[in-house]
Amino acid sequence: MRLVIATCSVDYAGRLTAHLPLATRLIMVKADGSVLVHSDGGSYKPLNWMSPPCTLTVAEPDDAARDEGVTAVWTVQNSKSDDRLVVRLHEVLHNSSHDLGVDPGLVKDGVEAHLQVLLAEQIETFGAGWRLVRREYPTPIGPVDLLCRDDQGVAVAVEVKRRGEIDGVEQLTRYLELLNRDPLLAPVRGIFAAQEIKPQARTLAVDRGITCLTVDYDALRGVDDPSARLF
Template sequence: MRIIVADCSAQYSGRLNASLPLAKRVLLVKADNSVLIFSELGSYKPLNWMAAPCTIRQIDPPDADDDPDTPVPERVLRVCAEKSDDVLEITLQHVYADDTYDLGEDPGLVKDGVEDHLQRYLAEQIERIGEGAKLVRREYPTAIGPVDIMAVDGDGMHVAIEIKRHGGIDGVEQLTRYCKLLNRDPLIAPVRGIFAAQTITPQARTLAHERGFECMILDYDDMKGQEDGTLRLF
């Protein structure tokens, strides 16, 4: 990882044109030659960037102009995309720091509470959908994709469960398609649906009720056994 702190300007050309006026900024140059330009304030996103695959070439500054007031750049970095004509040209007027660090191999981000975890815990604790419920299987296959959980409730009816971290209308539509297809199978019909998520938007809840689905709020900490609580059915 190369970190450059400098007074710089930048010009991006190609599929779009964008420019950054001269200001003090931080440049990150990654091992794959990706270049990201950050400011002191603002969001976590870079002001401009060039993603890999790309190449970086340092261009020597032109000879000084006769005008002593014309600033001469210390260096110019030209970053060219390999799969398009996009070019990011960064002009460094004054470099405060230019350091390189070997970060080694990164093990990657370990996420907790993703949909797969919610699915696994609910499958292991399937009676949360009702007393006497039994798991059929996770990732129940259909012609349009796998249903997160297929179960049988205490009355012997099949239940298709769609799980999201944050439940929106798209998730309800997905469950609708699954249930419509599953109810064509005489071996398992009728199949009812449960839309389960850590949070569910009011619009998604209204649509789910109109489609005849139950909405279930999943308390992840409780499912992990870290807190006491009762799952709520709406």
């Protein structure tokens, strides 16, 4: 991972347009190719980013940009669309690279792990005629929670969360990118399943063609009896 702290401006162009004026920010370049721009606030969420597959190129500024104090121009181009992120660096305060090694992945809490088991055992939750291929289906960046086949035989990757947030959608997006490279599986569609799905995560999932499914943990466990409800 490369970490750069610099005064910079950032422009995003493609499906949407966004501009970040000149300020001091942290730029993260990850081993998977993703580039994220962070401020010193706003919790974990970057101000702007480009997800893989993408390519980072570094160029010298033109004369006009150099006169404005620009020392380098980073262009991050998405490999599958016209989306691009342009970072104009002024003063670089820190620049370092670190090998983080192989990450073992997120260790799920008890409820999330049990939810995955219950959905695997009750695969008909997703629809009649579905079948489970495998739990924890391996990919080069970690296992997909559930790999299934729907009633038409189409492969479906399911990411299971207790609370569905944006990073879970990003995680599933990366899995789908890799799985769809396998001619024995493609096309593979995705389902983001959680007890609760945040509105921002749902919006991002829909934009990426991922189906969202809210699941009832108690009903899957057989604790909740819908017939006994007053409402």
